[in-house]
Amino acid sequence: MPELPEVETIVRQLDRLLSGRILRGLQVRDPKLAHLEPLAGSLAGTRLGRIRRSGKRVILPLEDGEAVRGWLAVHLRMTGRLLLVEEGEPEPAPARLCLELDRGRLLFADTRRFGTVDWLTGPAELAPPGLDPFDPACTPAALAELARAARAPLKSWLLDQTRICGLGNIYVCEILHASRLSPWRAAGNLELAQWRLLHREMRRILRLAIKNCGTTFSDFQDSRGLEGSFGRMLQVYGRAGAACPRCGAIVQRETQAQRGSWWCPGCQE
DNA sequence: ACGCAGACCTGTACGC
């Protein structure tokens, strides 16, 4: 479910509310997460450090005095949610994992159970798989260089997390529309000026989405169960048959690399 | 280097 803006929304909220709190215990409630079972005893009493994002993962550092014991890396995939439950409140959804805190608890709920939680012990594992869109090293020239000679369609190219990380189907569709580029166009064929435009629109759209706490398409909610409002600003995603807000042509949907692609044939080429 | 199918899971929306 969540892409960069949704993960960023969750991370900012969790960092504000949880950083510095003490972990009292960890309950593994889904056998698919049994690999975390051995941690349950040893992590009790550790303190949550500054919570951050790596690609689409939520990183929860667990500290012991000055030393970092390790990091819990949560990937929410399609339906994962991290829900903060106050002392005495009922749990709003069945949880796969429960972090008991000094007061209240943090639940990992995930209907489709695609999400993953890993225990990382080395900084190398923390690095995102590709270039983060807000990394200063992510420049139009760097993107052009990465895509040199790539024959893959832009849509698939941008979705590959080992190049740019954090984009998913919704934002790629929106970014391509804003950049007037067709999802079918080969990534290696762009002029530098088009990479500049794409780069600018990518950052603009992601910033705007973060400001609006992400997109709630079907089931994204933040850690207190609230919904993001960027969904109202979508120009093409999920809008097949509607008029393009920019040129009035009819938005098309077509399957591309097994995923839906929405775009406007009137103004994207 | 790429596209594609299938896998992992469950819920929802829609047509009949």
Place this chain on the structure above:
DNA sequence: TGCGTACAGGTCTGCG
């Protein structure tokens, strides 16, 4: 109302 089907924001593996 009930049933079957298609589809879903992500990513991995294996095949051609």
